[in-house]
Structure formats: C-alpha cells, structure tokens
Amino acid sequence: MDDGPLSGKVALVAGATRGASRATAVELGRCGATVYVTGRTTRERRSEVNRPESIEETAELVTAAGGTGIAVPTDHLQPDAVRALVERVDRAHGRLDVLVNGVWGGDHLLEFGKKVWELRLADGLRMLRLGVEAHLVTSHLALPLLIRRPGGLVVEVTDGTAEFNRRYRENLFFDLAKNAPHRMAFGLSQELARYGGTAVSLTPGFLRSEEMLDHFGVSEGNWRDAVAVDPHFAIAESPTYAGRAVAALATDPAVARWAGRSLSTGQLARAYGFTDADGSRPDAFGYFRDVVFGGKAGSARDYR
Structure with a gap:
C-alpha cells in the first residue's frame, strides 16, 4: 500500500503473536506501515504459553492487509536479542515510528482468590518479568x-484503565504487572516530549482473544453463545477494536494531546469515530463502572 497514511513508516509490535497485539500489527499494516512483529512462538517452536498462533502468521496477515509484515523471533527478556532486533530495523530503514509494547503471555500463571503468601512465588515473579521487565528492556x-x-x-498495552485498576485485581503480582504500564507511559511521556514523541497506555475491554474464545468453547462466529456462561461477555470486543485504536493514534497528527494518559479502546472509538469489526462501539469500562459495580439499571446492549 503505497498511499496509506502510514506508508513509509516503520512499526515494531512486541508480542504480536496473538490477541490485541496481532490485530494491532494488522491494522498498522492496513495503513501501509512496515511492521516488525515479534514473539517467542514460531511455526517451529512454541513458547511456554503453548498456543498455536505464530509470529509468521501475524506477518502474513499484515502483508495481506496491505503493509509489509516481518516476523523476527524475539524473547524481549533477552537484551542481546532485542538489541539485535533494533539494529536490524536500523540497518534496513534507519527509523522507527511506532513502538507497541504488547508483551504479556502470563495468563496461564494466574491464580485468583489467594493471598500473596499463598501464591507460587516463581509464577508471580515471572508475570512481573513478562509484563514489566520485558517492556522496560524493549523501551531502553x-x-x-x-x-x-x-x-x-x-503504546504500552495493559489490562484495565488506571481508573478501573484502582480496584484490586485479586492477584498482587497481576495487579502490579497491569498497573506498571500506566506509570511507564506517564514517565516515557515526560522523557519523550523534548524529542516530539508521545507515550500512552492502552487497554482493550473484555477481549475476545483466541485464548478467551477457546476458554468458552466458542469461535468468533458464534461468540455470543458464551453469554449464557458469563453474561458480562455480552460486552466483549474483538482484537480488531484495539488494533483500530492504535492505528487511530498512529495516524493522528495531534496525538500528543493524549501524552501520558491511560486510554481504553471504547474511549478512543468515541474520540476517533471507529467501530469494532461488527460495526458496534463497545464501552466495556463504562459498562463495568456503571452497571456491574455502580448498580445502574442497564445491560451490555446499552454500552455497545
């Protein structure tokens, strides 16, 4: 795509194997960008998450959307590997315009309903490495x-807005891992300002990731069947929604107005006018704030 709004621009989406980060890579490609997609799962080797999605598939989706997808297997906890990745981008293009810190892969380590001293310490520390250290290594x-x-x-990708995360996330390690990106975005916004750069944190709502669909035994085509199991799933959004949110930010010449802020997909959809893949505009955090926790009469339909 030679005439896309991001034609000639280069993006790095760290942790683009699946979910919101995969969709983000695709939407940046749809805008014409060259997108480096990284992660630990390739067609030949799976990460500890043990999911089938691979970075090669993501790169192919980016190219099919109109961009140029380049898959580079990278463990973002290994500084030498990240350094080699950045040097490769520099040699090929001499620029980097968008960095999406989307590394996570810690959901399989989660346990709820336990105090910090009852959790497995190794699992908790691993979540902090994946959700905090990997982001810091990449930014550095x-x-x-x-x-x-x-x-x-x-863009620091996380789970929950800063406001929503004032509620305890019921696992201390997870709580820390998902609040840290808000502070990273704030701090980076201060450091990047003199260079004309912008940093934000972004959270999807109730995400219909590949893993979440499998959890409920549904597909993207019949995802509403899962509402019978969890009524709140009615507010769920596809990964495309997050991808469109990042694309809107990346193509906004006035993006600095968001510097340092905690943003959600629903908030940005209202500001920029985009929709989810099905044409709806879900506001998951408004729904949880007002209906689930606030006791307001209403349903998920009122927030779509």
Missing part, C-alpha cells in the same frame, strides 16, 4: 531509534 533499546525523528509513538 528501541527508543534511541524512535527519537531520531519527531512524532514517534509508544
């Missing part, structure tokens, strides 16, 4: 390339 090594040109964008 990639940002010198991003700041060469003004207008760079950093």
Whole structure:
C-alpha cells in the first residue's frame, strides 16, 4: 500500500503473536506501515504459553492487509536479542515510528482468590518479568531509534484503565504487572516530549482473544453463545477494536494531546469515530463502572 497514511513508516509490535497485539500489527499494516512483529512462538517452536498462533502468521496477515509484515523471533527478556532486533530495523530503514509494547503471555500463571503468601512465588515473579521487565528492556533499546525523528509513538498495552485498576485485581503480582504500564507511559511521556514523541497506555475491554474464545468453547462466529456462561461477555470486543485504536493514534497528527494518559479502546472509538469489526462501539469500562459495580439499571446492549 503505497498511499496509506502510514506508508513509509516503520512499526515494531512486541508480542504480536496473538490477541490485541496481532490485530494491532494488522491494522498498522492496513495503513501501509512496515511492521516488525515479534514473539517467542514460531511455526517451529512454541513458547511456554503453548498456543498455536505464530509470529509468521501475524506477518502474513499484515502483508495481506496491505503493509509489509516481518516476523523476527524475539524473547524481549533477552537484551542481546532485542538489541539485535533494533539494529536490524536500523540497518534496513534507519527509523522507527511506532513502538507497541504488547508483551504479556502470563495468563496461564494466574491464580485468583489467594493471598500473596499463598501464591507460587516463581509464577508471580515471572508475570512481573513478562509484563514489566520485558517492556522496560524493549523501551531502553528501541527508543534511541524512535527519537531520531519527531512524532514517534509508544503504546504500552495493559489490562484495565488506571481508573478501573484502582480496584484490586485479586492477584498482587497481576495487579502490579497491569498497573506498571500506566506509570511507564506517564514517565516515557515526560522523557519523550523534548524529542516530539508521545507515550500512552492502552487497554482493550473484555477481549475476545483466541485464548478467551477457546476458554468458552466458542469461535468468533458464534461468540455470543458464551453469554449464557458469563453474561458480562455480552460486552466483549474483538482484537480488531484495539488494533483500530492504535492505528487511530498512529495516524493522528495531534496525538500528543493524549501524552501520558491511560486510554481504553471504547474511549478512543468515541474520540476517533471507529467501530469494532461488527460495526458496534463497545464501552466495556463504562459498562463495568456503571452497571456491574455502580448498580445502574442497564445491560451490555446499552454500552455497545
């Protein structure tokens, strides 16, 4: 796509194997960007998450959407591997315009209903490494390339807005891992401002990821069947929604107005006018704030 709004721009989506980060890579490609997609699962080797989705598939989806997808197997907890990745981007393009820190892969370690001293320490510390350390390693090594040109964008992907996460997330390690990206975005926004860069944190709502669909035994085609199991799933959104949110930010010449802020897909959909893949505009955090926790009469349909 030679005439897309991100034609000539280069993006790195860290942790783009599946879910919101995969969809983000695809939507950036749809805007014409060259997108480096990284992760630990390839067609030949799976990560500890043990899911079938691979970074090669993501890269192919990016290219099919109109961009150029480049898959680079990378463990973002290994500084040498991330350094080699950034050097490769530099040699090929001499620029980096968008960095999406979407590394996670810690859901299989989650236990709820237990105090911190009852949890497995190794699992908790692993979540912090995946959700915090991996992001810091990537920013440390990639940002010198991003700041060469003004207008760079950093998106810290997390779970829950800063407001929503004032509620305890019922696992101390998870709570820390999902609150840290808000502070990282705030701090990075301060450091990037003098270089014309912007950093934000972004959360999907109730995400219909591949793993979540499998959890409920449904597909994207019949996902509403899962509402019988969990009524709140009626507010669920596809990964495309998050991808469109990042694409809207990346193509906004006034994106600096969001610097340092905690953003949600629903909030950005209202601001930019995009919809989810089905044409709806779900506001999951409004629904949880008002109906689930606030006791307001209403249903998920009122927030779509």
